[in-house]
Amino acid sequence: MxxxxxxxxxxxxPFALLALAGLVLTFAIQERYxxxxxxxxxxxxxxxxxxxxxxxxxxxxxxxxQAFFGIGAYVTILLIVHLGLTPWIxxxxxxxxxxxxxxxxxxxxxxxxxxxxxxxxxxYPLILRIFMxxxxxxxxxxxxxxxxxxxxxxxxxxxxxxxxxxxxFLAVFWLSHAxxxxxxxxxxxxxxxxxxxxxxxxxxxxxxxxAAYMLSAAPPAIIGAIYAHAVLFVVTPDAVFGLLxxxxxxxxxxxxxxxxxxxxxxxxxxxxxxxxxLDMTLGDRFPGIQGIVYGAALVLVMLFAPEGLYWRFxxxxxxxxxxxxxxxxxxxxPQPDAAAPRAVATDGTPILEAHGVSKAFLGLRAVExxxxxxxxxxxxxxxxxxxxGKTTLFNVLNGFxxxxxxxxxxxxxPITGLRPNRICRRGIGRTFQVVRAxxxxxxxxxxMVGAFVRxxxxxxxxxxxxxxxxxxxxxTRADLLPTGLTTLDLRLMELARCxxxxxxxxxxxxxxxxxxxxxxxxxxxxxxxxxxxxVTVAIIEHTMHALVRLADRLVVLDHGRLxxxxxxxxxxxxxxVIEAYLGKRWLRHAEGLRA
Amino acid sequence: xxxxxxxxxxxxxxxVGGVYALMSIGLALIFxxxxxxxxxxxxxxxxxxxxxxxxxIGYQVDPLLGALITIPPFFALGLLVHRVLLVRVTGGGxxxxxxxxxxxxxxxxxxxxxxxxxxxxxxMPRGIRTAYATQAFAAGPILVNQARAxxxxxxxxxxxAVYVFLTRTDLGKALRxxxxxxxxxxxxxxxxxxxxxxxxxxxxxxxxxAGGLLATYHPIEPTVAVxxxxxxxxxxxxxxxxxxxxxxxxxxxxxxxQSLTLLVLPFQLQNVGVFIAFLLVLxxxxxxxxxxRMRSV
Numbered sequence: 001m002x003x004x005x006x007x008x009x010x011x012x013x014p015f016a017l018l019a020l021a022g023l024v025l026t027f028a029i030q031e032r033y034x035x036x037x038x039x040x041x042x043x044x045x046x047x048x049x050x051x052x053x054x055x056x057x058x059x060x061x062x063x064x065x066q067a068f069f070g071i072g073a074y075v076t077i078l079l080i081v082h083l084g085l086t087p088w089i090x091x092x093x094x095x096x097x098x099x100x101x102x103x104x105x106x107x108x109x110x111x112x113x114x115x116x117x118x119x120x121x122x123x124y125p126l127i128l129r130i131f132m133x134x135x136x137x138x139x140x141x142x143x144x145x146x147x148x149x150x151x152x153x154x155x156x157x158x159x160x161x162x163x164x165x166x167x168x169f170l171a172v173f174w175l176s177h178a179x180x181x182x183x184x185x186x187x188x189x190x191x192x193x194x195x196x197x198x199x200x201x202x203x204x205x206x207x208x209x210x211a212a213y214m215l216s217a218a219p220p221a222i223i224g225a226i227y228a229h230a231v232l233f234v235v236t237p238d239a240v241f242g243l244l245x246x247x248x249x250x251x252x253x254x255x256x257x258x259x260x261x262x263x264x265x266x267x268x269x270x271x272x273x274x275x276x277x278l279d280m281t282l283g284d285r286f287p288g289i290q291g292i293v294y295g296a297a298l299v300l301v302m303l304f305a306p307e308g309l310y311w312r313f314x315x316x317x318x319x320x321x322x323x324x325x326x327x328x329x330x331x332x333x334p335q336p337d338a339a340a341p342r343a344v345a346t347d348g349t350p351i352l353e354a355h356g357v358s359k360a361f362l363g364l365r366a367v368e369x370x371x372x373x374x375x376x377x378x379x380x381x382x383x384x385x386x387x388x389g390k391t392t393l394f395n396v397l398n399g400f401x402x403x404x405x406x407x408x409x410x411x412x413x414p415i416t417g418l419r420p421n422r423i424c425r426r427g428i429g430r431t432f433q434v435v436r437a438x439x440x441x442x443x444x445x446x447x448m449v450g451a452f453v454r455x456x457x458x459x460x461x462x463x464x465x466x467x468x469x470x471x472x473x474x475x476t477r478a479d480l481l482p483t484g485l486t487t488l489d490l491r492l493m494e495l496a497r498c499x500x501x502x503x504x505x506x507x508x509x510x511x512x513x514x515x516x517x518x519x520x521x522x523x524x525x526x527x528x529x530x531x532x533x534x535v536t537v538a539i540i541e542h543t544m545h546a547l548v549r550l551a552d553r554l555v556v557l558d559h560g561r562l563x564x565x566x567x568x569x570x571x572x573x574x575x576x577v578i579e580a581y582l583g584k585r586w587l588r589h590a591e592g593l594r595a
Numbered sequence: 596x597x598x599x600x601x602x603x604x605x606x607x608x609x610x611v612g613g614v615y616a617l618m619s620i621g622l623a624l625i626f627x628x629x630x631x632x633x634x635x636x637x638x639x640x641x642x643x644x645x646x647x648x649x650x651x652i653g654y655q656v657d658p659l660l661g662a663l664i665t666i667p668p669f670f671a672l673g674l675l676v677h678r679v680l681l682v683r684v685t686g687g688g689x690x691x692x693x694x695x696x697x698x699x700x701x702x703x704x705x706x707x708x709x710x711x712x713x714x715x716x717x718x719m720p721r722g723i724r725t726a727y728a729t730q731a732f733a734a735g736p737i738l739v740n741q742a743r744a745x746x747x748x749x750x751x752x753x754x755x756a757v758y759v760f761l762t763r764t765d766l767g768k769a770l771r772x773x774x775x776x777x778x779x780x781x782x783x784x785x786x787x788x789x790x791x792x793x794x795x796x797x798x799x800x801x802x803x804x805a806g807g808l809l810a811t812y813h814p815i816e817p818t819v820a821v822x823x824x825x826x827x828x829x830x831x832x833x834x835x836x837x838x839x840x841x842x843x844x845x846x847x848x849x850x851x852x853q854s855l856t857l858l859v860l861p862f863q864l865q866n867v868g869v870f871i872a873f874l875l876v877l878x879x880x881x882x883x884x885x886x887x888r889m890r891s892v
Contacts, residue, residue, distance in 0.1 A: 061695050108878045114691050115632055115836075118698065119828055120877045123870045126825060134863045243821060247706060254699060287718070288710030295710065298703025302696050303683050 022166040035158035041272040042165040046223045048252035048264025049172045053216035056258035059192030064121035066245035068098040072221025073228040073240040087153040091225035095218040102217035129241040140235045153229045161230035172219045176261035183452045190449040197436035202424035202453035257308025349376040357406035366392040368560040379537045381551030389560040390540045398430045399423045429503030433510045435490040437482035444478040450500035468500040488519040508539040599736040604854045612850020613747035616843045619830035621801035623842030628774040628794035634701040637824030638708035643803025644810040651723045662807025666800040673799030677792040712817040720816040746808035829873040835883025
């Protein structure tokens with residue numbers, strides 16, 4: 001296909017240009033010192049790219065990434081010293097050890113969120129460092145080998161190291177490119193923006209983080225081994241596990257811009273030559289000048305361009321994609337399918353059953369002993385005054401919360417205790433009371449996050465997401481960022497994202513909230529059409545009049561308890577329901593009116 | 596190992612822990628009120644050590660008193676750093692991103708302070724000579740270094756003063772209000788930004804004083820911060836991020852763990868016990884011993 005070919009070509013072009021630039025520099029440079037700067041620039045660019053996988057794409061800030069760098073260096077060197085193993089194989093063993101370490105660290109540490117994760121990662125390299133000191137590896141020199149030195153990665157020509165590091169850099173650059181285009185890349189960006197929303201859209205956030213962490217652990221080990229041969233010659237705990245390693249990594253990535261494969265390269269190209277030159281010229285008179293430069297770079301970048309230079313320049317060139325809402329045509333009502341008669345598809349098969357579900361927060365009983373059934377093809381309304389426990393009930397149904405007692409069954413099988421992504425994959429989608437968009441992804445990309453649950457390949461997911469947008473009538477917004485959209489557009493986007501996961505049942509949490517009269521009509525027509533297309537709907541509202549028109553059956557919650565259930569006409573006359581909504585005084589009034 | 600040995604280790608641990616507790620309170624106050632994880636806290640401690648040193652060398656001020664005098668200038672420095680740097684990365688959108696930005700900003704600040712100090716004052720370690728640094732109180736077979744004992748008492752006094760300040764004064768109550776609910780505090784007429792500045796100033800002042808106390812028995816050098824910032828993080832997470840009594844207890848516990856680790860592990864592995872305790876607490880009780888669990892969804 002010509003389009004895929006041109007996509008391939010457009011991906012290969014920057015890669016080829018980078019390789020060419022690296023080769024030209026390697027052979028154009030004459031001075032040994034400049035070769036050293038080129039090597040260091042590529043070393044830190046590669047470290048930055050690796051860190052970027054877990055901390056840039058996935059947003060999990062790791063302050064312990066030098067652990068993998070040091071593991072690579074130490075494993076490789078110790079294998080040479082003790083077993084005489086060539087570093088070409090030793091560094092692969094080092095990379096395997098780093099990936100293993102990532103698994104061992106990741107399993108407990110990814111239970112922690114945000115700042116706790118960052119602080120925990122601080123501890124690992126410190127522990128490794130102390131152990132290296134303890135084991136007597138304060139200084140491990142690489143043994144000099146004169147015969148067949150290339151077997152031991154020992155070259156007299158500095159260009160050999162340039163080429164070696166260039167190869168490693170290009171490999172990790174290519175890996176980053178592949179991640180950016182892949183399902184994993186989209187999911188990492190989604191979980192960085194909004195982890196619960198990603199989880200509810202079928203993203204196994206734990207496994208994604210783990211995969212990213214493992215991918216980001218191997219390259220530092222390789223580059224650590226090469227760095228030991230090209231620069232260090234004598235490996236010390238401080239040189240490979242020390243603070244300066246993570247600082248240089250952070251600096252190149254944050255100055256250049258995290259979250260893009262170009263950022264670390266840009267940051268390294270600026271910062272490494274700058275600090276090396278300063279160190280060379282002023283280092284004798286001012287020891288520590290490098291640290292000051294790096295510190296100042298971090299402070300300045302956080303103050304003036306926290307997103308990094310790449311994103312700053314790109315923003316200037318491309319302009320913001322969140323067009324002003326005023327410029328957009330309002331969404332036209334999709335044609336309600338008048339031919340679809342009400343409740344035609346209801347065959348009574350239970351899709352979802354709640355049995356005696358209870359959930360309390362610190363003694364407050366949010367949901368208490370609630371049982372009900374959602375039947376195939378129906379629109380079930382769940383109503384109740386504010387604080388009745390409706391959203392808590394949804395959070396139990398889709399797996400965000402574990403009930404204290406009771407059971408949820410999907411098509412007869414218990415799903416209580418399953419993670420939200422599993423429940424989504426079983427065909428139960430949901431939307432949120434307050435729309436949870438992924439703000440730095442376009443509308444189409446937001447929907448693709450859901451589509452990837454069904455299609456692993458990026459073009460297929462894109463097609464599925466486009467179709468979902470078209471089905472909802474939002475295709476004109478596809479390339480915009482969510483920030484400039486109206487509430488109706490956002491709610492439609494979230495519905496499209498949910499539909500892209502191909503659910504048989506959708507849980508809609510107040511989809512009408514915040515919408516104008518027209519918006520409500522659009523949304524209600526859409527919900528009817530979804531049902532006509534065979535999707536079962538459970539919908540929360542606290543305004544009764546909308547649901548009375550929409551739902552086949554109503555379930556009424558009050559103070560966490562189910563107080564009524566039945567067709568709208570019956571439920572709205574139920575004294576318990578009137579009391580819950582209007583109070584006892586109104587109940588007497590209503591009875592008086594009827595009498 | 597005799598029972599007396601155990602008592603000796605516990606006593607040593609607690610004495611060192613008292614100073615850790617004081618420095619950790621500073622960090623916890625800053626986190627509790629501002630939600631800022633201050634990476635540069637250890638560097639302000641290091642600067643406090645140097646100021647106390649210069650008071651002692653230049654004006655023959657006893658370091659125990661010198662530690663107290665460091666508080667006002669470091670309070671002012673804290674206000675300045677807040678005003679010039681931290682304000683600019685506070686109060687914009689996503690709290691997670693903001694926290695990352697603050698952490699990285701203070702990491703940069705820490706690098707600048709460490710390296711500038713190395714450049715200006717040389718990396719050479721220094722020490723303050725006092726009569727009591729080499730003396731010990733003896734209680735039966737238990738020996739207690741006098742410098743550590745005095746430093747411990749001063750740390751306790753300062754921690755008590757902080758407690759009184761936070762619970763008994765209007766300003767202290769306003770600080771706590773700003774910590775609990777910045778928005779509601781704002782509606783009550785509390786200037787939340789000013790409270791952040793004060794919290795940062797007090798936090799820096801306390802850690803500088805702790806540095807001054809530490810200087811009575813610990814060598815003073817520009818890179819001393821790295822070891823202590825990690826201990827402070829551990830103490831603060833142990834006690835529950837942002838909890839001040841928690842940080843105090845956390846600091847004491849770190850001293851104890853460090854000291855007791857020596858009973859089972861060789862000297863070089865002293866801090867391994869601390870890190871393992873840290874990781875265990877993070878995994879088993881990430882809200883810390885005194886903190887409240889944050890809602891996840």
